[in-house]
Amino acid sequence: MSVIDELRAFLDEQLPPFRERWGDQPPFEGRLAWQRTMQAGRWVAPQWAEEHGGRGLDVVTALACSALLTESGAPATAGIFGVANVGPTIAQWGTPEQREHLPRILDGSELWCQGFSEPGAGSDLAGLRTRAVVEGDELVVNGQKIWTSDGMRAHFMQLLVRTDPEAPKHRGISALLVPLDTPGIERRPIRQITGEAEFAEVFFTDVRVPLRNLLGPLHKGWQVTMTTLGHERSGVVTQAAIIQRQVEQLVSAARAADSGLDPLLRDELVRRYVEGRIIGVLGERSLASIKATGQPGAEQSIIKLEWSRLSQRLARTRLALGGAGAVAGDDPGAAQAYLRSRSSTIAGGTTEIMKNILAQRVLGLPA
């Protein structure tokens, strides 16, 4: 049986009872339960090494698994920041002791967040000022992080701190692995425009972290973090498939409304369909490049850029399709999704920063 057939059989067996218990829009606890179920079959990150809880799959097969998961409508991974971001960084840079986190990241028993942004370091992330000073075999951390995704529920944080204030800003940063129950850490939820709180502010006051929790070499935290971003680039193929599916779901919903659409609204929806398909064909192009070279081509930077714009437009079109009922009615789903989508051109690098990076790194324009 091929790996894909095995996954298909797994999903056929596990998804129906899960849906019966949790429905189509599972809350976080449901997604966490799903992650445990998935990991029982070692499916959460099948591209990871077997010793870390993966299956050691090549990137192309792993992407085929992702495609099947997208197609099946399986819930998103609960501990996504650990699985997608922190885990691969630990796998590459971590000590044997640090790598013991990896199986626990996969089965959801450890939830991770990333302490990157600060009040004074948003787009200029490398300008971060949270300080860590070496004292004996410890680092003493003082400062503040903000916009930490999953910051309230996480157990651990990959924390970027300034360890050498004299060095050029990219060369004085270190990465630390910090248990969030360490004394001196205070967390506060950030109430966002949807009324929910998916992010946290995290304050560090004389927080003592053992030196052995340093991830990668001292002062190399920027490189440690950036090389991992490179590893994650193949994720755009999955991202492209997911947004195309979201567009198709909206089209299906509009098709089901039997009264027909206002012509202008239909045109707006077809625009989203075209944009979704464009990201889809760019994803196919990335996949062809990954198959040939192991890496996506320049189109991966465009997928990220266009994804952020389309997810906003899509949410706006969904709101428009809902008409007055979407702004004053019984189901706030479309309105909440619209508000939430405003973050997609800000979080993880603003659209403007992405364009700067694209112009400089891909097109070679001067800084």
Next chain:
Amino acid sequence: MEHDLSPEANELRDTVRAFLERRSPEASVREVIESGISVDPEVWRQMAGQLGLQGLLVPESLGGQGTTFSEMSVVLEELGRALLPGPFVSSAVLAATALLAAGEDPLARELLGGIATGETVAAVVFARGLTGEPDESTVVATPSDGGWELRGRVRTVLDGGCAGTLLVVAPAGEGLGLFAAEAGADGVEVVPLQTLDLTREAARVEFAGTPARRIGGDFTDGEQTVLAAGAAAMAAEAAGATQRVLELAVEYAGVREQFGRPIGSFQAVKHLCADIFAIAESATAVARHAARAIATGDGSVEAASLAKAYTSEKCVDAAEMAAQVFGGIGFTWEHPVHLYLRRITAAAQYFGTAGHHRTRLGELIGLAVAAV
């Protein structure tokens, strides 16, 4: 090496690019434009004789290359990139596709052989779908003396002025027929039009009892096939042209200095270039997707509409943004950006605007419009 193309298509692209850079640089393109001839005959001969480009879609048994639309699409990207003037799309893409779609016919075989050698230059006279105007064509075919004759006028025929053979799509009794007429025959009047795109001529054509030979049987399906090929061809050319305006804009932004720095160091200019890049790559990906669909016959109408819906709007945006990067120099006759703007904007109009194709896609994906 581009990994979404076969090794053969990569090689073909390199060959065609090198050929056009050598034989049809911008200065030569301008000579063709200024002299009023629509094509450089020597370049045309070499394209057919040395590279076999006019015969890419023609079966090997008829003297062609027998390749698929995927290879053709890559060539079209290069023609758009190089602004090659002439009736290549009309003859090698549209006429060849029409003749192949018409089915087994001795005359079709003969014409396809001539197209492959470049000696026959054919243009397709559409009944509808090129401009989308309600009165695009009034031509009808009626039986006459064991053959057929054509009457009526067509407002726009691409390459109608330089084609020797006109392949006319026209109602013929019940259904639609494909007819071959000589451009120089009695009762054919060809009036050149002023075209926005200086590298692609067009004419108004009037038939007053012109003798014609029918090719194949009912052409209703054939018409859809040719229109899809036309949309995909325009998309591929626009994609190639957009890739080139991107290169020109980025190059200029890197060297042009104002306020003591290259203008490409300013975010406003960087963002224009990044947006053009996103469009150029997206247009290329979607044009190749359409070409693959045509090559395999799987979802070709939808894929061609998708490619045209995107490129007809976005490649025009990209050409305009590029012109903005060039500032004043881009507004001069001598600078090439207007030649690209012209070609891309005209291509956006032919074979369906973005709006036309969005309406079509809306129908194809089953989105009904409310009854008024």
